[in-house]
Amino acid sequence: MSVIAVLALDGVPGHQLTTPGLVFAAAAKHHPWVSYDLRICTAPNFNGTGGPAAFRIETPWGLEALEDADTVLLPGCTSFRDAPAPAVADALRSAAARGCRIGAIGTGTFVLAATGLLDGRAATTSRHHAAELARRYPRVEVDPDGSVVSHGPFHSAAGVLGGLDLCLRLVTIDHGEAVVIETERQAFLQLQSPTDEPVGNVPTTAVAPSDGSLEEVIQWMEANLQHPLTLTQIAGHAKLGTRTLTRRFRTETGLSPLQYLLRARIQLAQRLLERTDDPIERIAARTGLGTPANLRHHFHRHTCTTPGIYRNAFRSLAAAFTWADQDEAEHL
Template structure:
């Protein structure tokens, strides 16, 4: 029987810990037998979460017997993982053990050096921090999970369920995974490349900046055709000076900022209205439905229709 070890570290996030327990414990083979043996492993017999204490029957040495290791996320107060934990993960990786992280668990894998040179993801709020602390990791902020073969990472807690179901499907086929998904009241069809439900915030502008009025004007006029010349004229600058000042104060170009503003508006309309794609394309200033679909997918990773369907499915299942 396939053994799944869930590694619990102090200040573990309860939902991240319960996710693999829920999914793998429910998985059944066609003949009714349990598909996985699930063990909670920890450096001590008692581990603290944000709201309760967990008693772990298995120690870190039990990771050596696991076929799959799952590393849940921990709260910020947890601090860096101990060297005994990092070495246990490195040894498991050397043996070929499959290792996956949920949400902030990616930071533990990165600290162990297991993500160097690989694609990885974590919760979208923490992707910038992961990239900054571990520059050798190819951080992908806009996906639900990443499969590198032996090493897998997922975004937020709900994406951890997607990843666990994906591993069940990879191990035992779609029928077993679909049955497990139904027992967990989860859809099976969210693929790893699908974007996280990110609100694409616009780069901040220093308070009192000369750009503040023009950016407010741009957001009020997204449905119009906005050329660089028009935006520069609102500030009384040449296009060259405007572009330079804009990049200095926002870290991006005026046209890139405009695209993100339009995607941000489109996300809001897809989430909160029943307007058709043609109307939203016009309201957000994309010019045509074709341009809207192409540019929205470029930024978010999925089509507007898929974004709307997935957002509403997520709301029904949470």
């Protein structure tokens, strides 16, 4: 289990404090082999979050929780221009010295830069504060346009919606593209997925990684989703009997071959709805679901929404994130 400590300094923007929980919880919920222990830790003299809608938090963890963390996340704070408290700076330097991964969100980069840990390294911060960061810390290579900048064990993000991109980058590093694609989808839309709602006889657990014995046939299936594959064809490609193939699929993925195939088609449909302007008819053909009616039927059973609503919701939220990047309040 990977331990992630989110260090809250006084006046931390509330959305930067809560977004890591949203992302890492989504990764673990939809992928049972993914495990994160997320700790919200407060620095000495912490009173509450910043505005708007400031709130107080209670947590059992202080700076001592950083001592065994694998990753430390440092959100922004209202006093980012001030030198960090000696105890905070020492805790961050100690974490770095033992090889801990450290991520800074928004103006949290100022706090990290003040420790000297970013000297000679590339970093970014909220775009409205990038020039100021460069003036204050000339030994830091400031990228004014970077969304997420990584340099060795240090990662920094522009800060929109609490470093959503930074958290997704860390999930990618830990578990790869396949996991982060589904994590991003759930974090953006919070749609009910097949792991929440039983669909026929489809198990309610997410698909676990294959141990390798089915890797080739799974890749072949995913490369041929547009074709009307049958169980017999899949078994023939795997050079196995249908009963043996089904038994191995259930053992390694928790799904039968055809259930796995349908799940892969729905996930491809989601990606096409998110990233293309293809009409429903084309998406139905590209995913092997045949007709728009068949696509809508299976899509609704697996996501509890329609393709059209899914596409509109995803793009509305994506547009909101882009708009938020222009809002000064989001650049703390």
